Amino acid sequence: MGAQQVRGVIARAKGEPVRIETIVVPDPGPGEAVVKVQTCGVCHTDLHYREGGINDDFPFLLGHEAAGIVESVGEGVTEVAPGDFVVLNWRAVCGQCRACRRGRPQYCFDTHNARQRMTLTDGTELSPALGIGAFAEKTLVAAGQCTKVDPAASPAAAGLLGCGVMAGIGAAINTGGVGRGDSVAVIGCGGVGAAAVLGARLAGAGRIVAVDIDDRKLETARGLGATHTVNSRSTDAVEGIRELTGGFGADVVIEAVGRPETYEQAFYARDLAGTVVLVGVPTPEMRIDLPLLDFFGRGGSLKSSWYGDCLPSRDFPMLIDLYLQGRLDLDAFVTETIGLDDVEAAFTRMHQGDVLRSVVVL
Missing domain, CATH: 3.90.180.10 (Medium-chain alcohol dehydrogenases, catalytic domain)
Incomplete structure (x- = not known):
């Protein structure tokens, strides 16, 4: 040719x-x-x-x-x-x-x-x-x-x-291992965060809390399966998430912003032995400073999700099938x-x- x-x-x-x-x-x-x-x-x-x-x-x-x-x-x-x-x-x-x-x-x-x-x-x-x-x-x-x-x-x-939709869905399903009845919080509801909300819903999460500073994005997240929303411009994100999860924090918190401040919110907004998933992309100069005792004392796992830990040959056809069935x-x-x-x-x-x-x- x-x-x-x-x-x-x-x-x-x-x-x-x-x-x-x-x-x-x-x-x-x-x-x-x-x-x-x-x-x-x-x-x-x-x-x-x-x-x-x-x-x-x-x-x-x-x-x-x-x-x-x-x-x-x-x-x-x-x-x-x-x-x-x-x-x-x-x-x-x-x-x-x-x-x-x-x-x-x-x-x-x-x-x-x-x-x-x-x-x-x-x-x-x-x-x-x-x-x-x-x-x-x-x-x-x-x-x-x-x-x-x-x-x-x-x-x-x-x-x-x-890219983005797979990263978000995968952050919930593959990396976060969200299961039926779990409580999930998603911080940052742009394209990737909105997809994480959708992924949590697909996995059968019981309570899905969407957090953002933009009411339009929160409205979109609600349409995709968020059961509750927190505007962190007016409400403290950690307190808001805890209040909506019986005072305990969420089983899985997905950080879809990629900033030290929002990561810290995710860290403290999870339940004991809960999981934090970082899928937001930080920049090279960002640093985080947290008491090591809190890492130890809270247990659980801190994970990074690269491309939603997806295997394209496994995940793309499966998600397209769910899409064609009207389930995604x-x-x-x-x-x-x-x-x-x-x-x-x-x-x-x-x-x-x-x-x-x-x-x-x-």
Whole structure:
């Protein structure tokens, strides 16, 4: 077929508005696939890349919460074939590292991306966001980054499993191990926190307390299964959660902000022997200072959830099946659908808290 030229959203320099440029997508090599992108969600991580918050490997090809159709595959690819409807993931497991060999591929320590690079027309190599780069008509990924799901699913909803929604649902179900009748508190109800509320409901939690400083987000969380809400602008979050859990604190508290202050709230808002799950992403300079005796005396577990501890091959098809059965409202996360040209404006709306997800439809 030969290399193809398509349109893609590029971040050229730190803090500069993104722009649409022509990119070159090579034919897939061994173990690679070219995917015709149908939809891609606008995630906070993409903004993070543009602001230089991840690394300095500009220019970036942004976009990573995507669904699409496999167009072509390279040598040795058996897991997907041209024509398959797939959700893209940023953790293609290696099958060889110590985590994979111990039967824990969800923790794979050597996940991989496509070996070849997509470029600008002048040959400048692009860094694809999270190894995906899907604000583009087509993208090149490792075949293991493509997870085949039921094509009956709406691409706009399905693609969101590629990052934020999976991170939130997985934080509750996989990392937090929420069980039937458990009390759960979720601090921070943006896209990931709202998904954690949905995950807790799916797992059968008895009481789900949503905490945020924005009443609009709390209202959305209620619609997704929160039984109670606390606006922590006006109410102390720890006291609010304790009051709603018989004075004890929640069995599982999910921190979906990634700040020392909110982590401390999560730490003290859980019941004795309860679980704290950190799924919010902190920045390198953040520090936490808590009495070590409180770590010891409260028991329980403190966990970090990376991508919701998901195994895409196991979790994506299962969640899509639940979605198609009407048991998992992924459509609720799609606030608006936009074009490739609207990504910069979508960053502004996301920053202002106006949307759960803007989804680019190609």
